[in-house]
Amino acid sequence: AVVILGHDFWQREFGGDRSVLGGTVRLDGTEFTIIGVAPASFTGIDQFIRYAFFAPLIMWPRLIANPS
Helix, strand or coil: CEEEECHHHHHHHHCCCHHHCCCEEEECCEEEEEEEECCCCCCCCCCCCCCCEECCHHHHHHHCCCCC
């Protein structure tokens, strides 16, 4: 499983440390490899919400409380 960190989350939780690339982070019990950090200007599909991370859609069932 891979993840791209949101820029604000990366700054807040990792102090902007570039060495986190290739490292891992555990989200809802699943370990993800950090493959990148989104640029500060990247908003994704919603310009009003700054997401903490971006993961492949295939991981959705593991990241929600009740997959049904």
